[in-house]
Amino acid sequence: MKAIQYRTYGSSDVIEQVEVPIPSMQSENDVLIKVKAVGINPIDMKIRMGFMKQIRPVEMPFVPGGEASGIIAAVGAGVTKFKLGDEVIALTKKNSYAQYVTANENFVLLKPKDLSFEEAASIGVSIGTAQSVLFLEGKLEKGQKVLIQGGGGAVGGAMVQMAKAAGAYVIATASGEGVALAKKLGADEVIDYKLNDIATVAKDIDLVADTAGGDAQAKLFQVLKPGGKLLSIAIQPSQDLAGQYNVMAYFVASDISPENLKQGIDLIEAGKFLPIVSKTFKLEYAAIAQDFLAAGGVNGKVVLLVE
Template identity: 60%
Template sequence: MKVVQYKAYGNSDVIELADVPTPEIRSENQVLIQVKAASVNPLDIKIRNGIMQKIRPVSLPFIPGADVAGIVMATGSKVKHFKAGDEVIAVCRAGGYAGYTLVNESDVALKPLNIMFEEAASLVVNIGTAQSVLFDEAKLTKGQRVLIQGAAGATGATMVQMAKNAGAYVIATASGPGVALVRSLGADEVVDYKSQDVAQLVKDIDLVVDCAGGESQHKLFEVLKPGGKLFSIVIPPSADLAEKYQVEARFISSGISARSLSDGLDLVKKGKLRPIVAKTFRLEEAAQAQDLLSAGGVNGKIVLVVV
């Protein structure tokens, strides 16, 4: 089968297309999936650059790809909920940039029938992260005021929709075409961070979710009410500023499984959560896809289509 892999850490020029044997079921709980689409995530690039070696070591050659959508080809003897022919999405953590991948049953969910494979692949990490941050960690409830920084990105766009569906009042930051995008997703207010100062316009926020990182994160402390929460999925927030403003501030590393996707996928099935695919590439164009994501400013998700 065709895979995208690299044999050394570095820039995107280390990425190569290779032929490797198709994986076979090795344990009773595994599911073999023919990959139709795989999403491109910032983590893929961080691992490739080598900056994650201490906390996320990998063996080289390495096949990236944390989430996929495809068709079940075979299952282990104890797999109960899936059969050959099922259209599914899966959290694979590695190995998604490939024609086939093996995953555990606990990391597989049925693909909503009302979306295409590339749309389904675009949602896995987004929904899992949103569920973890908004509900598992922040305990978001109806009526709370939420600010989502970087709301036009892949995860931010999903968070806007999931927060709105939970009854929150959602304020989003975006720029350029992203302003109209997040407004169309249901944001109650949108701040153009390139021309407006969010700290001057927004106050008394219960929860800030930072999906962008950078120096602008420091400004986000100013919009929180005392006792509020600032959770980042990019960089750890300042402990000193958390103490100064009397708020809770943490970096959230999401543990994503099929269970964490359940609520979000229900919204997709009901037409209440829209996948945003910014651009698709062929599998052999994985290097260009990662470079586009690295350049920044992408509204929605970049997806590899496997044919």
């Protein structure tokens, strides 16, 4: 089968398409999936560039990809949740940039019928991250005010929709075409961060979802009410600033288990969540696709199509 590999750590030049054997199932609870589409996530590039060596070392050559959609091609003897031909979403953590991937049945869920394969490949990490930040850690409640950074991005857009569905007052930051998209997804207010100083136009926020980190994160402390929360999926926030502003601030790791995706999947099936695919590339153009995402300014998800 065709697969994408990293030969070593480095730029997108280390990416190559190779022929490798179809993977074998490692346990009776595994399924083999014929992949139709693969979601590209920032962690794919972080692993490639060696930024995750200490906390997530990998053995080279390495096949990246943490989420895919496809069709069940084989099932292990102990599998009870799926059958041949089922259309599914798989949360694999690795190995999904390929024509086939294996996964434990507990990390697979049925694809919502109304979604295309490319849409289905775009939602797992985004919904799981949104659920983790907003509800598992953020404890967001109806009527609270939440500020979501990057409301036009894949994760930020999922947060906007899920927060709005929960009855929160949603403020999103965005720029360019992302402003209109964040409004379309349900944001009550959208702040163009290239034209406005966020610290002067937002205040008394209960929860801030930081998706970018970096120097911009310091400004986010200023918009919180005392006792509020700043939760980041990018970097560990400054505890000095947290103390200065009398707020809680910490890094959140995403839970992308099928159980944690249930709320988002229910919204999709109820027609209250819109998957946004920004651009698709064929599998062999994985390097170009990663560079496209890394360049920034992408509204929605970048997806690989697998033949």
